[in-house]
Amino acid sequence: MYRPIYFTLLFCLFFSLNSSANDGYKLWLDYQPIQEQSLKSEVKSLLEGIYFFGENPTFDAIKNELNLVAKGMLNSDPIYSKDRLQNTTFWIGTREQLSQVLSLTKQAEIKALGAEGYWRGEIEFEGKSYYAIIGNQPVGILYGVYNWINSIQSNTFNKSIEFADAPKIKLRMLNHWDNLDRTVERGYAGFSIWDWHRLPGYIDPRYIDYARANASIGINAVSLTNVNANALILTTDFMKKAKALADVFRPYGIKVFLTARFSAPIQIGGLKTADPLDPEVIEFWKKKTDEMYSFIPDFGGFLVKANSEGQPGPHEYGRNHAEGANMLADALAPHGGILIWRAFVYSHEDEVDRHMQANNEFEPLDGKFKDNVIIQIKNGAIDFQPREPFHPLFGAINQTNVGMEFQITQEYLGQATNLVFLTPMWEEVLKSKTYRPTPSSTVGSVLEGKETNQKMTLMAGVSNIGTDRNWTGHLFAQSNWFAFGKMAWNPEITSEEIAKEWTELTFGQDQEVVTKIDEILLESHETAVDYMTPLGLHHIMGRSHHYGPGPWVMGGRADWTAPYYHQADSLGIGFDRTSDGSGALDQYAPEVVQNWGDPHQIPEKYLLWFHHVPWDFKLKNGDTLWEGIAHHYDRGVKNVRKMQETWASLESKIDPEEFDHVRQLLEIQEEEAEWWRNACLLYFQTFSNRPFPTDIEQPEGDLEYYKSLMFPNAPGI
Amino acid sequence: MYRPIYFTLLFCLFFSLNSSANDGYKLWLDYQPIQEQSLKSEVKSLLEGIYFFGENPTFDAIKNELNLVAKGMLNSDPIYSKDRLQNTTFWIGTREQLSQVLSLTKQAEIKALGAEGYWRGEIEFEGKSYYAIIGNQPVGILYGVYNWINSIQSNTFNKSIEFADAPKIKLRMLNHWDNLDRTVERGYAGFSIWDWHRLPGYIDPRYIDYARANASIGINAVSLTNVNANALILTTDFMKKAKALADVFRPYGIKVFLTARFSAPIQIGGLKTADPLDPEVIEFWKKKTDEMYSFIPDFGGFLVKANSEGQPGPHEYGRNHAEGANMLADALAPHGGILIWRAFVYSHEDEVDRHMQANNEFEPLDGKFKDNVIIQIKNGAIDFQPREPFHPLFGAINQTNVGMEFQITQEYLGQATNLVFLTPMWEEVLKSKTYRPTPSSTVGSVLEGKETNQKMTLMAGVSNIGTDRNWTGHLFAQSNWFAFGKMAWNPEITSEEIAKEWTELTFGQDQEVVTKIDEILLESHETAVDYMTPLGLHHIMGRSHHYGPGPWVMGGRADWTAPYYHQADSLGIGFDRTSDGSGALDQYAPEVVQNWGDPHQIPEKYLLWFHHVPWDFKLKNGDTLWEGIAHHYDRGVKNVRKMQETWASLESKIDPEEFDHVRQLLEIQEEEAEWWRNACLLYFQTFSNRPFPTDIEQPEGDLEYYKSLMFPNAPGI
Incomplete structure (x- = not known):
């Protein structure tokens, strides 16, 4: 099936080492010269009259981005003014910083967007008009700036149209399954980008580009290490290394989480037990957590896989998941940290259909978890299969914070070599009706937390990022990283919207290119x-x-x-997972049982899953x-x-x-x-x-x- | 000692993802615009009148290089003529192809340069003058072209000065200690650039740039796999993968070698023994080798580490190194293949000073190895230490092909983080007097093989190349890859010459920069x-x-x-390695024993090595x-x-x-x-x-x- 190699060689020869061919490193942030003249002059006018209403590290990050935009799109440098009224066209600042120039209505409107929201549009002040990007916090402004840049890239920027947005999910998180030896479990894009050995002394410029890429799609949290965890990450040496990364990520609004091995008190604490009710164990985790915050004052928290696939956990000590999670949550709470506990638990000692084990474990514990615990649930009950019906835990527990775990890396979907756009699969899950807690509930609405007053909301994606030059191995796998961010920001977005946006940012706006690539993207999952x-x-x-x-x-x-x-x-x-078989179907709401219980009625895509x-x-x-x-x-x-x-x-x-x-x-x-x-x-x-x-x-x-x-x-x- | 991280961050911010900052990927082939006007117009005139006297894959590779040169140095495209007399200024071809336009003297002069030599200079023909690069084989011309490019980069090109060169060592080889899982033994620049999983279907453009870089410094052979070998590389699946790489490298004059695990007949051949005198074992290797050549007709041969540090070898069967090596050499001989057998052998069951074991094993076998066997000897008798006296095997065996094994990767010299230019160390070894086989012999002269009429000559370097964007982890470690190639081409070159050349190609010709960086380079080894x-x-x-x-x-x-x-x-x-101690010193020539035997006379740099x-x-x-x-x-x-x-x-x-x-x-x-x-x-x-x-x-x-x-x-x- 392969063409003769020499063919390929000749082909490649012409874009090696020194040429300007695109190796994919720049992702969707490849700022190309603006072709359209009126857009070009409009952007130029803005970039030559920038005024920042203050100083902070995030504003420095924004300036860096504007420098890159000016360089790439206009081949020039931006002009930053020191006086807000002196030759300025473009105002950037927080709502508070701009309060003197904003109407009370506008201030209220912006305030309602929350910590990460932003507004961009024109402001009239003393008879002059300024373009402004405003948020309640610097990070919101950063998101607004990226959104503004995207509007230029997709040629949709119109100064006179106001635009405001805010994320619907609070924690939008990448989970790296990266080991400390730089192998990556289920990684198909080379090896871990975390060069632990050279940290903290050596800061690879790639860390900054990683932060930029994440911030540009709204990702605000990363767990650096594999859920099959190594306790060494909690030693002082590694905390210093993690701190170096956290310092790089902070201006981009990204918090660092680490995976905690439940048996760490034994492995690195010198204790004989990891029993979550043991006072020494409690003290170990409290001290460890305090130490972590001494290095990273805004440390996000821990992500834990326990009592699953051989990982240690509270069951060894006759404790349940809530007791295990709450003990860690208590250590984190004084610092504002969050404990994420995975619901992907099953045991080979349990003869029950693996599909049922998470619900069996967690439903009885609903309401027993601390407020700063989130249960992270995979989209389906088995394991990131090419297609799965939604996980029956969604909607089944309603007094506990729940979050989604999608897998961006294509463990079961072609790994290093197959083009598969995962968004239609994720969209299918998010739009699935759970019928609980309300008759109109969907997985997406449950995740947004409004129906349950859930305080912490979370969408996590298992990263597909590695050392490959283009980050994701397959160029098209970049679309899945991009789509995950967009979907975590707004679970109601459609696959078509994301496909179009990614394609335009990656390949430009030629309509034949966009149409055909979108067709490839949107059919690729069903094809796989x-x-x-x-x-x-x-x-x-x-x-x-x-x-x-x-x-x-x-x-x-x-x-x-x-x-x-x-x-x-x-x-x-x-x-057969009906009541005649394993009975797993009965873990869903009665409406689902009714829809899916009959092999003649169930959507055929799920037929052999249940029958x-x-x-x-x-x-x-x-x-x-x-x-x-x-x-x-x-x-x-x-x-x-x-x-x-x-x-x-x-x-x-x-x-x-x-x-x-x-x-x-x-x-x-x-x-x-x-x-x-x-x-x-x-x-x-x-x-x-x-x-x-x-x-x-x-x-x-x-x-x-x-x-x-x-x-x-x-x-x- | 580290500056606060945030400092570093701010620093880095301004040259991330989208900027044109130099990430080091282009190595010494970073073709920058020519500043000097007369040089620029001279090069332009040549690149606009190129005529190739024939077609072959190596000429295609040369054209690709000239395209890149024109793009980078002149921001233009070269012009290739179809008629050698029509608007041409620059002739490229073999001696035979140009025989009609060359004097007999010139032809003889070029012929004497051998298969890989080249001549470049002006030719007068029918009253016109042409600049020509000529070799006996296309690969020689490729080397000549790179040499010509370097002369432009270093602003020393002068059309009217003739230049000819040829390598002094026949096999100039990189040894990759790369495992099939992409880890690299003693690798500090990320992971293996060989993406075995995606081969043969996916040809990473990096493979081509790797070949270009090697060819540009004269390297003509690579062993792809770790000497602590995995027999799987000899299975059909992996042969197809190796073939894909060999096809990429061939136009660049680079032959592929693989490491052979001595026990492969057991692991992948289903035999009960790997005894080199067993007929089934002999047949296994013959068939394996034939199969290899069916995929790679110019396959270089095998590199073997046997009976050392736990690796299998002939000793298990009561056979000696010659019996082991010759069996493999016989399988390779019909195809013109070469068997490289490492002299780095020592056993923990042997109580003798490790320093002495290689000589004890190999001196008695001198003359017993087949003609297509080369014994590859590390520069010193222990193991690539920061400084070692030369290996006593050099000069001790003179009826056997011997080759050098240097270590480019800095296993003992600072690994991922230390700036150490290794050339002064290598030069010290090459210039060391062995006093054998002639009173004036040096390690370098032994390697050149003239004194012993050695047919096959070899200099191997253990690669420091990995997936890091700049190839070698530390930017300055590129100098060691570069220097190895230059030294293998000409073991008589000095560290100063190499330092100057590398610095100019990498950092340009500002004299302050060159002087100071050369000072750093040349003092760095002694410092370490x-x-x-x-x-x-x-x-x-x-x-x-x-x-x-x-x-x-x-x-x-x-x-x-x-x-x-x-x-x-x-x-x-x-x-104490004198005769009062282990006696290792006595393995050297008497002159060395005399010079080094007295602690008051021995150069102090070797004092505690022997006393x-x-x-x-x-x-x-x-x-x-x-x-x-x-x-x-x-x-x-x-x-x-x-x-x-x-x-x-x-x-x-x-x-x-x-x-x-x-x-x-x-x-x-x-x-x-x-x-x-x-x-x-x-x-x-x-x-x-x-x-x-x-x-x-x-x-x-x-x-x-x-x-x-x-x-x-x-x-x-």
Whole structure:
């Protein structure tokens, strides 16, 4: 399937080391010269008359950004005035700083936007007009500035139109699963950008660009370390290193969190126990936390994975999750810190359907967690599968702060090589109706916390960032980082809006380019589901590294095998989670149970997630189930080829390095889609004993060959 | 010692993501606009009249380079003529291709330069004058083109001066100690640039820039994998990946080698033995090698570490190194491949001074190795210490091909953070007199092979390249990669010449900049030796990771402890390797034994390497040994501060990102130099029981504190 290598070489030769080709490093902050003359002169006039109503580190960060904008868009330097009335056109400051020039109405309007909101628009003062970006806090202004820059990049800036915005979720957070040796669990973009060894003495300029990129999309918190945690991060040496990063991030409004290993009192505290009710343990965490705040006065808090997949936790001491979480929360509370406790818990000693275990653990504890605890719940109950129904905990607990955990890194969605825009999947989850606590509740409305008066709200995304020059390995994976930020800021935004914005910022505004790339983006998730896990199939990937298909994976603990999940046999396929089966469906609201309980009514995308269905079951389009599975897999492969054609048609309009980067990866994606289709269909055919539909490309290859493939150095583990 | 972080932040802010600051990626190939008008017009006239006397992939690579030169230096595109007499000024081709326009004398002169040599100068033809770059093979022309480019960069190009050159060593090779999981043993610049997982489908543009950089300094071979080898590299899947890299490198004249794990017949061949005399083992390697050549027709060969530090080898089967090496060499011979066998062998089961073990193993085998075997010998007998006397094998075996193994990566010389220019150390080794096989022989002359009629000559350097944006972690570590290439091309070159050339290519030609940076470079090695291991001390670094001082390291096998090497006691310090001691000195030629056998005559830099000397031993400057040790350590620290001052004085003349990068690292180097001095002097004082000289900065801190420091995630292991 690959073109001869020499082809590629010749292709690449012309944009190596010294050329100006785009290597993707600048992300969506690639400030290109403004083409449109009236926009150009308007921006120029603003950048030549800037006045800041004060000084602080965030304003310095804004100045740096304006310098870069002026350099990139106008090839000039901005002019900062020392007198607000002397040749100024552009005012930047907080509501308080500008109070003398703002009407009371405007002040009230801005105040209502909260700590991170901003307003931008024209102000009349003493007969003159000024463009202003105003927030209640400097960080809000920073967000406003990035929004203003985006409006220039997308050619939508209009001075006379006012614009105001504020985030709907309080904590918008990246979770790095980065280990202290710089490997990244489920990382497919190289290695950890945190160079712990050279910290705190060496500040890589990349840390600043990381902060800029996050701030530009509204991310305001990062957890630096893997949830499968190493207690060493809590030693003094590492606190100093984390402090150095926190100091870099602070002007960008980004707080640092760290993962806390529950057994740290034993590993680094010299204690014999980590029992959360033990006074010495309580004292250990109090002191540790105090020390942390001595280095990082605005430290965000801890993120904890406990009693899951072998991680230590309160269960070892006969305590429950609330007792474990609250003990840490108490240590953080005096400093205003937050304790995030993951709901992704399941045990191989528990025979209950893994799907049910989180609800079984957490529902009885609802209301028992401290105010500064947030329960972080994955979007689905299994584990970031290509598609999952929403997690039944959303809506089930309503007296506890809950937050979302999405996975930006593509552990189950093509890893290093597949183009998959995840936003439609996230949107599907956020718009899912929970029917609890109110009949109109959705996952998104639960997260916004209004219905429950939830004080702390959170959306976390497991980072896809690494040392690769373009940050995310696949250029298009940048869109998922971008989209996560946008969605955390506003869970009601649509995939179409995000796709358009990212594409324009990344590839410019040629309408053919935007239309075609958006088409690629918006179809890519359904395409991946088709060639990986259609119709509600799940957890049938390669063992451990999760790379490629592995529906035959057996051995070891049952809930890590594939047949546990697909349940294929001579009669049919799928996991019966109705009350006739595991009963997991009953953890949802009755309305959901009713909608999804009948295999003829449930949306087909979730069919095999909840039902064991005969091979000859009739799908809505008249296919039997077996035919439908085959058609989905085949369509997935064909849609990848369609993506390739669409991409190829843009060759003349895309930077050559970017073009070839994506072209090569799409060729790999085509091979991997074929691999998934062939391997899965050949395998499932051993149960269905039915021929493939004649209208599909016949799966080729030998099942034994596919089963024999080994990837001992696959990345991300 | 560090400045407050916020300082650094503000500093960095102004050259992040979007600016044009220099991140070091372009190495010494950073083609900047030509300032000098006459040079500019001369180069312009040449680049607008290029004629190639033929077509081949290397000429394509040359065209790519000329495109980049024209773009960077002139902001234009070159003009390639299709007719050699039509508006051409610049002729490029092989001697054969140009035979009609060259005098017989000139042809003979060029022919004598060999396959990789080149000539450049003016040719008169039919009354017109052309500038020409000519070689016997395309790769020679490529080297000539890079040499011509360098002459422009250093403003020394003069059309009317002829220049010819050819390498003095045949194989000029990088050894990557890169693992298949992308970790790099002794790597301090991030991770392996070989993205095995995405190969062969994805060709990172960086591979091409890597090839360009190597070709530009004459490197013509690379071993891709760690000498502590993984047999998986010899499986078909990985051969395809290696082939993809070989295809990229081929136009640049670079051959691919791989490391062969001696026990591969067992691990991937399904055999019960790896006995080199076993017919099945012989057949395994023959087939494996044939398969390798089916993918890479010009595959270089294998590099093998056997029976050393736990690696498998022929000893397990009662066979010697020659029997092991020759078996592999026989498999390679039909394809023209080369077998490189490392002489770095020692065993913890052997009680003999580790210094002696290589000679004990290899001297008796001299003459028993096949013609296509090269014995690769480290510069010294222990292990890449900050300074070592030359390895006694050089000159001791003269009927066997021998090659040099230098270490470019700074395992023992400051790793990720210290500025140490290694060339003076290498030069010291190459100029060391071996007195064998001729009275005037040096290590360098032995390597050139003329005295022994050695057919294959080799200089290998253990790579310091990784995924860090600037390739080598420390910007100045680029100088070591550069210097290695230059020295492998011409072992007679001086450190001063290399320093000047690298500095001019990297920082431009401002004479203050060049003078001061050369001063930093040329003093840096002696400085590091002073604060790490003065007067012949060695192997006193931290255990395993080798980061920082560890003169107290005890436990485990004796030859991996520090006291085994420094032998400090209440009487004195140093390893007696004279005939009264281990006798290692006697492995050298009698002239060396005579020069070094007397502690009063031996150069003091090697004193404690060969002699156990009383604390009150008088040094040449009148110091006692104890005082001398203290003065050396103290001078090392002070010289780092001098380097800092020199660097600081250049702030206005250096790119701000580069300036701050080096400034931060020099601050860390100062801290680490103090750490070495304090830890070592406090430790050795427990034996000497003498006060520190009053004229040094008194070592501060607590020995127990230094001993307690742990670096569980230090890079490179």
